[in-house]
Amino acid sequence: MSNQLILNKKIVNNDWVFLLPVIEQKEVKKQAGKVVMFKVTGENFPEDDDLNKIKLPDVSKILLPLKLYLLRKDEIEKKYSEVGLWLYSHEDFQWLSNLNLDLNKFSVIGIYIEKFADGRIYSLGNLIRRKLKFKNDLRALGDILKDQLFFLDRSGFSSFLIKEGRSAEEAIKGLSDFSHSYQATLDEIPSWRKNLNG
Amino acid sequence: MYKYNQIDQNIVNERVAQYQDQLNRFLKKELTDEEFRPLRLQNGLYIQRHAPMLRVAIPYGLLSSVQLRTLADIADDFDRGYGHFSTRQNIQYNWPKLEDTPKILKKLADVEMHAIQTSGNCIRNITTDPFAGVSPDEVIDTRYIAEILRQWSTFHPEFALLPRKFKISISGSKSDRALIKTHDIGLELIEKNQDLYANIYVGGGLGRTPMIGVLMKELLPIKHLLSYCESIIRIYNLYGRRDNMYKARIKILVKSLGINDFKRQVEADWDNGNASPNMLDDNEIKRVKVFFTSPDYEILESQELENLYSDNKSFVNWLKRNTRPHKQLGYRSVTISLKGKYQSAPGDILSNQMRAVADLADQFSYGEIRSTHEQNLVLADVKETKIYELYESLITNNLAEANIGLVTDIICCPGGDFCSLANAKSIPIAKNIENLFDDYDYIYDLGSISLNISGCMNACGHHHVGNIGILGVDKDGSEWYQITLGGQQGNEASLGKVIGPSFSEEQVPGVVKKILDTYLSLRNDDSELFIDCFTRIGIDPFKQIIYQEEA
Structure with a gap:
């Protein structure tokens, strides 16, 4: 797993361990006409059984799947000094919202995408900041390249774990691809109210 | 028309630099094909049969003479001396070299143009009525709203990678000339007590599963236009299918949730728009509107x-x-x-x-x-x-062909001659149909009729809404053509009905001729248009004549 972290527009030493469960692939038949949360590639994601079997590594700071945390909360809180949570991009925002979890208890919340083209991450970031009022570090995980950074930053993300094998020095430049934006997001104001238009 | 300020100009200049960097990384193999693909597509670059194809944005179809001359220079310097206007009011070049594309974008940026979001899974070029601002039946001039939407949708960070492409069209006239009911979002602008509102249609579209958009929101105050569209696209971004590209458009989501549930989710997110940072104010509307005031028309008399x-x-x-x-x-x-x-x-x-x-x-x-x-x-x-x-x-200049709205005013995608998605050729079909008619009197006698050809079910030729629609299909590796009748655009937008089994390339012109002759013999008189005659008599008389003689 990559260890190149960009945090608050700087490349930093990453002392968080990102736990990504590896699971067996099962074939799933999709029901026609039924709306379910679709993953980009159709692979499985871990069921409770899988999550219960995971051996928790002996480290101090760990980023865990939200569902794993919910299942084994006591054990996890006892074991680690600091816990961050992450969601798969197909996990439902409404579900997260209804958990009534105090997200600000956690110093990091991450969203993981398997594929670059998975744009759900942007809306999830926006909603977690805007609707759930998350104040701490929001981290992009997975297939994260230079070319998403400008948009992720504007969608509320404050840190980026750059994909294995890609240069973080190169990627960080993506944050300044554009000096202006038209529309507002989060607590920005749109270009037309910035009075830059003469 | 709209003039760039320093922000607009910086954005297109920085886009050229960003794209140059992406292309360099691709050529140096720092980006894989799969990674470069969405990046180049969002800059209008397709990899086609013979060469890349570059699609240049013409926002809501408006061009200055300076811009058109630049498009001509690009055609000469980087292509084969011509360009192709698309059904989304854009222009395409079929023969540029990959390495030249940044130079083309630089030339475009110099005249306030770009290729941003002309392809890919993002919000595409905003389209509207080509007669906006000049048509006698106009209620609202849509151009300034189109420009506001262009700016808002350009590099919208939340919607950079949607499940599939997303098209928005705006109409402000009594009769819709912008196909709003066949767009992902269709906006109908209306005025009431001197305030501006939008009716919002959602989930229309052509392509593999053609659907007519549903009226989702009536009389939305214009200040909430951006926030409401954001909520629609946010729900789509989160819940639209991503596992099957043929089921990924918003229309499929709207259909499977049902419009009521979809609307409930959108409005829960929207929360009356009052917290949105993108609420439009009068100043912004005024700022953009001044670019579209009428020119100083002379006071003239009407000429007979x-x-x-x-x-x-x-x-x-x-x-x-x-x-x-x-x-x-x-x-x-x-x-x-x-x-x-x-x-x-x-x-x-x-x-x-x-x-x-x-x-x-x-x-x-x-x-x-x-x-x-x-x-x-x-x-x-x-x-x-x-x-x-x-x-x-x-x-x-060989530009005086008098055929607007007539059968030879064929709407046609590039088809199998250029496009790698196509199942069948479409340009030769258009040409063969055109060659049927050397007699202008016959064409004028037929009157207004639309004929649309698409080389595949992606429907770039909008065949579903053609009075006569022709669709290229692949049958065991050979090219066949399915014909639909009775589609139409406008306020009464409807989708054509398939007439029956498909035809070979050679059969198509003959079948079209028979359809037209059948209409001529069955219409009440020459004031009954093809589409009205079809609505009255239905598909059966056409079916009988075509398949009886084919058999």
Whole structure:
């Protein structure tokens, strides 16, 4: 797993361990006409059984799947000094919202995408900041390249774990691809109210 | 028309630099094909059969003469001396070299143009009525709202990678000329007690699963337009299918949730828009609106052109078909046909013709040109006293084909000759149909009728809404054509019905001829248009004649 972290527009030493469960692939038949949360590639994601079997590594700071945390909360809180949570991009925002979890208890919340083209991450970031009022570090995980950074930053993300094998020095430049934006997001104001238009 | 300020100019300049960097990384193999693909697509670059294809944005179809001359230069310097106007009011080049594309984008940026979001899974070019601002039936001039939406949708960070492409169209007239019911979002602007509102249609679209959009929200105050669209697209971004590209458009989500549940989710997110940072205020609307005020029209009298030139039948025919009334007395809007014997394919235009049109726009129409989704060009503000002079210049440039709205005004995608998605060729089909008609009287007698051809079910030729629609299909590796009848655009938008088993390339012109002859023999009189006749008699009479004789 990559260890190149960009945090608050700087490349930093990453002392968080990102736990990504590896699971067996099962074939799933999709029901026609039924709306379910679709993953980009159709692979499985871990069921409770899988999550219960995971051996928790002996480290101090760990980023865990939200569902794993919910299942084994006591054990996890006892074991680690600091816990961050992450969601798969197909996990439902409404579900997260209804958990009534105090997200600000956690110093990091991450969203993981398997594929670059998975744009759900942007809306999830926006909603977690805007609707759930998350104040701490929001981290992009997975297939994260230079070319998403400008948009992720504007969608509320404050840190980026750059994909294995890609240069973080190169990627960080993506944050300044554009000096202006038209529309507002989060607590920005749109270009037309910035009075830059003469 | 809209003029860039420093922010607009910086954004397109920085985009050129960003794209140059992405291309360099791809050429150095720092980006894989799969990674480069969405990046190049969002800059209008396709990899086609013969070469890359570059699609350049013409926001809501509005061009200046300076821009059109630059498009002509690009055609000469980087392509084969022509360009192709698409059904989304954009222009495409079929033969650029990959390495040249940043240079082309630089040239475009110099004249306030770009190729941003002309392809890929993002919000595409905003389209509207080509007669916005000049049509007598207009209620609201849509151009400033289109420009506001263009800015808002450009690099919207949340919607950079949607499940699939997303198209928005706006109409502000009594009759819809912007196909709003076949767009992902269709906006109908209306005025009530001097306040501006939008009716919002959602989930329309052509393609593999054609659907007519549903009216989702009535009388939305215009200040909430951006936040409401954001909530629609946010729900789509989160819940639209991503596992199957054929089921990924918003129409599939709206259909499977049902409009009520979809609306409930959207409005829960929207929360009356009051917290949105993108609420429009009067200042912003005013700032953009001033770019679209009417030119200083002269006070003129209406001309009886038909009577004045009654001995010139060709001119009168052209006048009737290719010009339309203007809101200002003494002016008309002129459509320049890009269809017919002088054009190598519907929507194609040579570089010298582009320059000629640019000159004519300067001379006769305040230096502005509009492109239409029917793949023609419009000079919107021509004095009636100058119409004949303009007509003569168009003849000299082989641009005076008098066929707007007639059967030879064929709407057609590039098809299998260029496009790697196509199942079948479409341009030769258009040409063969065109060749059926050497008799202008027959064409004029047929009257208004739309004929649309798509080379595959992606429906770039909008075949579902053609009175006659032709769709290229693949049957065991050979090219066949399915014909639909009775589609139409506008307020009564409807999708065509399949007439029956498909035909070979050779059969198509004959079948089209039979359809037209059947109409001529069954219509009440020459005031009953093809579509009205079809609505009255249905598909059966056509079916019988075609398949009985084929059998």
